Amino acid sequence: MLFNTIDFVVFFIVVLAMVSAVKYKRYQHVFLLVASYFFFYYSSNYLIILLIASTILDFYVGKIMWKAKDVSKKKLLLIVSLAGNFGLLGFFKYADFAILQFNVMGEQLNLANDIPLLNLALPIGISFYTFQTISYTVDIYRGKLKPSESLKEFALFVAFFPQLVAGPIVRASEFLPQLREKVEAGGGNLKQIIIHNSNLKLGITIMAFGFLKKMFFADNIAPLVDNIFSNPIGLDSFTIILGAIAFGIQIYGDFSGYTDIAIGAALILGFKLPINFNKPYFATSPPDFWRRWHISLSSWLRDYLYIPLGGNKKSNIRTYANLATVMLLGGLWHGASWNFVVWGMLHGAYLAIHRLILNKFPVLGEIAFFKSRIGKIVSILVTQYFVFLAWITFRVRDTDDMIYSMTKYVFLDFEIATIKQVINSNEVSIGLIGLFIIMNIILYKQKNLPEKISKIKLWQWSLFIFTITLLILLSFAGNKDDFVYFQF
Numbered sequence: 081m082l083f084n085t086i087d088f089v090v091f092f093i094v095v096l097a098m099v100s101a102v103k104y105k106r107y108q109h110v111f112l113l114v115a116s117y118f119f120f121y122y123s124s125n126y127l128i129i130l131l132i133a134s135t136i137l138d139f140y141v142g143k144i145m146w147k148a149k150d151v152s153k154k155k156l157l158l159i160v161s162l163a164g165n166f167g168l169l170g171f172f173k174y175a176d177f178a179i180l181q182f183n184v185m186g187e188q189l190n191l192a193n194d195i196p197l198l199n200l201a202l203p204i205g206i207s208f209y210t211f212q213t214i215s216y217t218v219d220i221y222r223g224k225l226k227p228s229e230s231l232k233e234f235a236l237f238v239a240f241f242p243q244l245v246a247g248p249i250v251r252a253s254e255f256l257p258q259l260r261e262k263v264e265a266g267g268g269n270l271k272q273i274i275i276h277n278s279n280l281k282l283g284i285t286i287m288a289f290g291f292l293k294k295m296f297f298a299d300n301i302a303p304l305v306d307n308i309f310s311n312p313i314g315l316d317s318f319t320i321i322l323g324a325i326a327f328g329i330q331i332y333g334d335f336s337g338y339t340d341i342a343i344g345a346a347l348i349l350g351f352k353l354p355i356n357f358n359k360p361y362f363a364t365s366p367p368d369f370w371r372r373w374h375i376s377l378s379s380w381l382r383d384y385l386y387i388p389l390g391g392n393k394k395s396n397i398r399t400y401a402n403l404a405t406v407m408l409l410g411g412l413w414h415g416a417s418w419n420f421v422v423w424g425m426l427h428g429a430y431l432a433i434h435r436l437i438l439n440k441f442p443v444l445g446e447i448a449f450f451k452s453r454i455g456k457i458v459s460i461l462v463t464q465y466f467v468f469l470a471w472i473t474f475r476v477r478d479t480d481d482m483i484y485s486m487t488k489y490v491f492l493d494f495e496i497a498t499i500k501q502v503i504n505s506n507e508v509s510i511g512l513i514g515l516f517i518i519m520n521i522i523l524y525k526q527k528n529l530p531e532k533i534s535k536i537k538l539w540q541w542s543l544f545i546f547t548i549t550l551l552i553l554l555s556f557a558g559n560k561d562d563f564v565y566f567q568f
Contacts, residue, residue: 081122083341084295091119092345099349109236109259112349119241120205127203130168131239137164138213139234142220142227154221161217169210172200177416205245207413209238211380216252218384225253233259240351242342246335248356248376258351281541282534283348288548289530290340295552297516298333301326304509308502309476312485316495319502320488324468326509327475329516332360335374361467362524364459366430369467377413381406396439403435404428414474419482423473430466 081088095115102108121128138161145157176197183194216234219225228234237255308315308323315323336357343353356376363369370378386406392399404425411424438445449455469489476482503510523529533544 081119083338084291084299087122091115096348109232112241113232113236113239116236116239116241116244120239120244123245124204127201130172130203130206131209132235134165134168134210134213135235135238136231137161138217138238139228139231142217142234145217145220146227158217158221162214165210165214169206172203172206174416175200208247208249209244211249211377212251213238215249215380215384219251219253228252228256229260240346242345242349242351243353246338246342247374248339248342248354249380250353250376254354255351278534279347279350282531283344283346284545285530285534285541286344286347287341288344288545290337290342290344291552292337292548293333293340294337296548296555297512298330298337300512300555301330301333301509301516304502304506304513305330305475307506309472309481309485312476312481312488315488315498315502317488317492318496318499320472320485321468322499322502323475323485324472324489326513328361328464328468328471329513331471331474332357333516359520359524361464361520362460363463363467364456365463366427366434366466369463370427370431377410381410385409392435396436399435400432403431407431417477418479419473419477422482423470426466426470426473430470 081091095112098111098115099108102111117128117131120131141157141161145154148154148157176199179195179197186194216225216228216237220227228237233256234252236259237250237252240250240255243250305323305327308319308326312320312323339356343355346353354376356374358372358375360369360373363372386402389402389405390398391402394402405428407428408421408424411420411422411427414420414423444450447455450459469486472485472489473482476485526532533541536544
């Protein structure tokens with residue numbers, strides 16, 4: 081079920097009405113779980129079986145692991161959890177990709193027959209809920225988390241509908257206490273989920289920003305991106321650069337828009353989800369970018385992959401290798417395609433080179449220029465130059481098109497023939513790109529803007545919501561575009 085449809089609006093209103101009507105807390109949890117399963121089934125049908133299977137596996141593995149005294153038994157149970165989760169993820173997401181690579185290799189070796197593709201449907205959200213359940217069992221194994229008290233409680237953590245299909249990736253240590261708090265508060269008396277006015281206004285405000293990013297900006301910039309990268313061969317450098325910038329804004333508006341809607345919807349229901357974006361296009365270095373972009377994924381990769389590999393506690397060479405490995409796997413997490421591998425390798429190289437430069441020339445961090453306003457602007461522009469270069473590999477699937485586009489991006493030809501045509505035929509998208517950049521520069525230093533807006537007078541707040549709704553309706557082209565990260 082897409083957030084940007086009337087179906088979701090009706091669904092969410094019904095959920096709020098039922099939660100408000102149901103007074104018994106345990107029944108509220110049951111209803112939220114049923115609603116979450118319906119939300120998932122609405123888009124994925126029978127593939128909901130995978131979600132339920134992953135839930136049951138990790139609930140019982142975690143329960144047994146917590147009680148186990150033998151370290152070897154705990155390790156075995158952890159292996160069972162990892163094998164089960166990565167097995168499902170690997171089979172449904174990467175099986176056809178692996179078969180395709182075998183077939184390509186077979187052609188090189190002159191083998192007679194190809195292995196037929198399985199043509200498997202990609203379960204929506206499998207990359208997200210798999211990482212959630214893996215973090216649960218790993219944290220129990222490490223002794224950092226007490227297992228969930230009931231299957232119902234754990235199932236709601238895994239399937240909670242606002243963030244189910246595209247994040248943010250929520251950890252049990254963040255979500256389960258919110259469930260338990262509501263049950264255990266008051267000496268064990270049950271406490272209802274109550275729709276508070278402050279949460280309602282703030283939640284709607286955050287959701288409004290999300291819809292604005294997705295439906296006003298991302299969806300109306302997408303046609304320009306498609307026009308440029310559907311067949312980039314022959315386009316000049318400035319057109320390719322424009323396409324990279326446009327896609328960077330599109331994917332940010334699309335993905336952070338989804339996150340805003342998820343966070344806002346959850347807040348209305350009384351649950352706090354972690355922030356997933358923090359002005360990433362104002363990052364001053366590659367590490368700073370990953371502290372701001374898809375924060376729930378980057379922190380997951382840090383805690384469950386980078387640190388276990390040794391992090392930066394080993395030799396410098398080992399640190400560079402760890403950074404490259406983690407980002408390569410992070411790229412592959414996004415999809416079964418070589419362009420995602422290249423994207424991950426680029427970001428791994430950015431991180432490793434940045435660390436190498438700081439190790440070789442530590443004095444650079446103390447130079448006054450880089451601490452000045454102009455120095456920060458230069459750092460931002462240089463960082464985003466490489467970030468947007470990498471977006472080309474994320475967007476362009478064909479290898480020849482990708483190589484051509486990246487070459488034109490790096491080696492400017494200073495021609496303007498095609499850029500003039502593209503600008504003239506995509507005036508609305510160009511205007512929205514300019515508006516997006518100007519708005520973000522103006523709002524750069526604003527903190528907690530949705531919270532500030534939610535606290536203004538009711539008539540002013542209502543006018544703000546009405547204005548955003550009007551902008552979306554006036555710019556809506558009639559097509560319901562999927563969120564980009566649904567494919568991951």
